[in-house]
Every structure is written in C-alpha cells, then in structure tokens.
Amino acid sequence: SAKPPGALISQQHPLEHSWTFWFDNPSKSKQAAWGSSMRPIYTFSTVEEFWSLYNNIYAPSMLAQGVDFHCFKNKIEPKWEDPVCANGGTWSVSLPRGKSDTCWLYTLLAMVGEQFDHGDEICGAVVNVRPRGEKIGLWTKNAANETAQMSIGKQWKKSIDYDGPINFIFHVSLSFMLFLC
Amino acid sequence: KLPGEYGDGVMVKKYSRDFLLKFSEQCTDLPDGFEPTSDIEEAFMIFNASSRESH
Numbered sequence: 001s002a003k004p005p006g007a008l009i010s011q012q013h014p015l016e017h018s019w020t021f022w023f024d025n026p027s028k029s030k031q032a033a034w035g036s037s038m039r040p041i042y043t044f045s046t047v048e049e050f051w052s053l054y055n056n057i058y059a060p061s062m063l064a065q066g067v068d069f070h071c072f073k074n075k076i077e078p079k080w081e082d083p084v085c086a087n088g089g090t091w092s093v094s095l096p097r098g099k100s101d102t103c104w105l106y107t108l109l110a111m112v113g114e115q116f117d118h119g120d121e122i123c124g125a126v127v128n129v130r131p132r133g134e135k136i137g138l139w140t141k142n143a144a145n146e147t148a149q150m151s152i153g154k155q156w157k158k159s160i161d162y163d164g165p166i167n168f169i170f171h172v173s174l175s176f177m178l179f180l181c
Numbered sequence: 182k183l184p185g186e187y188g189d190g191v192m193v194k195k196y197s198r199d200f201l202l203k204f205s206e207q208c209t210d211l212p213d214g215f216e217p218t219s220d221i222e223e224a225f226m227i228f229n230a231s232s233r234e235s236h
Contacts (some may be wrong), residue, residue, distance in 0.1 A: 013204070023221045051208035057224050064223065109233070113196035165208060170189050172191065174229060177198040 013047035016114045018074035019124070020044075021053060027066035034080050039165045043074050050057045050112055054105070060134050061098040071108055072124025078139070083125050084103060089135035089143035089170045091153050091181070093136050100127060103160040107136055111161035117155065118148040136160075143170040154181035 021041040028037065041057075044050050063069060070078040080086060095103060107125050109115075116122060125137040138156055140149060149168055157166060166181050211217075211227075222228040 013196070014194060015196075023224045027221065037220075038200070039218075041217065041221050041224065043213055044212070047196065047204050048208045049212055050201075051205050052210060052212045056211050056226055067224075069224065105229060107194075109198045109201050113198065113201050114193045115195065119193065134233050143224065 001167045015047065016119075017112075017114050018043050018045040018114055019050075019071055020074050021057070022068075022070035022072065022078050024068040024070070025064060025066060026068070031032045038068075038070075038078070040089050044167050045074075047112075049062060050108075054108070059101040060104050060129055061101050063129045065124050065129055067173055068126055069119075069129070070124060070126045070138070071111065073122070076123050078116070078124060078126060082123075083137055084141055084173065087142055087144065087172065088123060088140045089149065091138040091140070091149075091156055091166055091168050093160070093164070095134050095136070097131070097133045100136055102138055103162065104134075106160045107138065107156070110156065112136075113177070115155065115159055116152055118145075121145065121148045143168070143172070150181065157181065 020043040022038055023041050024035070024120040026037050042053055044053060047078070057069075058060065066126065068078075072078045076082055078085075078168075088093045104125075104127050111119075111122060111125060121141050123141055125139065126137045128135045138152065140152060143149060153166060153168060157163075168181070199217050211225075219229070
C-alpha cells in the first residue's frame with residue numbers, strides 16, 4: 001500500500017543544522033583564482049542523508065592529491081571571505097598521507113551530532129589532501145572568544161582520539177598562531 | 182546546563198558517535214534524485230568504478 005506523504009521523512013533523524021559537502025580540485029584549473037573551482041555537492045539535514053552521501057564519497061586517503069573536501073553548515077561558504085568565517089579561525093591537525101580517514105569521519109560525526117559545547121561557534125571542517133599528508137581543519141566563527149576556542153579544541157581532540165598537538169590560526173592574521181591545545 | 186543544551190539553555194539535537202554509526206549500513210544509496218554533476222563526480226566511488234571498467 002502507498003505510504004502517506006511525509007512517512008519517509010518522519011522515520012529519519014533530523015540534524016540540528018543542515019550541512020553542505022563541498023568539493024574542490026584546484027589542481028585541475030591552475031590558472032583560476034582560489035576558490036573558483038569549489039563546488040557544493042549536496043546539502044543534507046538528516047542522519048540518513050549524511051550516510052547516503054558519506055558512503056558513496058571517497059575517504060580522504062582515496063581522493064586525488066590537491067583536493068579539498070569540505071563539510072560546512074548550510075549557507076556558510078568555506079572561504080575566509082564569508083562574513084560568518086571572517087573573524088574566525090581554524091583548529092588543524094596534520095596527518096601522514098592516507099592516515100586521516102578515521103579522524104575525518106569522527107570530525108564529521110562530532111559536528112553533525114552536535115557534540116561540542118560551543119557547537120554554535122563552528123562553521124565546518126575541511127580536509128586538504130596533499131602529497132605529504134592530509135590536514136584536517138575545523139573552522140570557527142569568532143576567534144576572539146578564547147574560551148569557546150579552547151573548549152572546541154579540547155573536545156575535538158577527544159572526539160578524534162588524537163593525542164598530539166593541534167594548533168589554532170586566526171583567519172585575519174594567517175601567520176599568527178593564537179593557541180595551542 | 183542539561184545534556185542536549187547549548188550554554189544558553191537552547192535544546193539541540195545531539196547524537197553520539199556510536200548512535201550515528203548504527204545507521205551507516207542502512208544508508209548505502211545516494212539520496213533520491215541526486216545526480217552528481219561532472220565537476221564533482223571524481224569524489225564519488227560509483228563514477229570512478231564505471232570509468233575504470235570502461236577503459
């Protein structure tokens with residue numbers, strides 16, 4: 001028998017926020033300005049939609065070198081120029097090539113599952129795939145809120161089971177390392 | 182502050198890692214109606230698998 005309208009939706013688990021996956025392979029268009037090759041993939045808002053995408057997308061270890069793969073809250077572009085990100089910063093962890101898959105998944109799960117006390121301060125996450133390794137970045141909204149940044153950094157390390165150092169860079173001054181955690 | 186709240190007391194939909202992982206195997210198909218365009222298809226396993234087979 002036919003299901004009533006909305007039956008499928010009601011069985012799904014809604015997330016607190018809608019999130020968008022973004023894909024960028026700037027190495028395919030070296031002449032273009034940074035960010036011009038960035039493309040939104042899909043915006044999801046349920047647990048089920050997240051897995052439907054994640055299960056069909058390559059993990060970082062299988063993506064081509066040079067690729068940037070993002071997961072940001074809907075309507076926030078993964079660019080420092082985005083007004084929401086402009087005064088924020090990035091917590092980042094660098095891992096050897098092919099060793100970031102679990103950290104990336106756990107980062108995504110912590111974000112979409114709202115596991116951060118200051119989750120409203122989070123913009124999204126990115127994994128940069130490079131020849132020497134992968135770097136995962138967790139972008140925040142307001143770098144001046146040191147309490148929130150430190151809380152996010154500590155909870156992120158715990159959520160990805162990472163014991164090494166991570167650092168925080170303020171977007172407005174990229175060469176300035178603001179915090180260590 | 183109670184579990185499931187932000188600092189300002191607003192309730193949020195929190196899901197633990199273990200809870201989320203339970204749904205992984207149930208959701209293996211792309212979302213209905215979603216067809217990746219050519220400029221993002223290299224991120225998707227299905228396109229690269231078919232590409233390898235065709236060469």
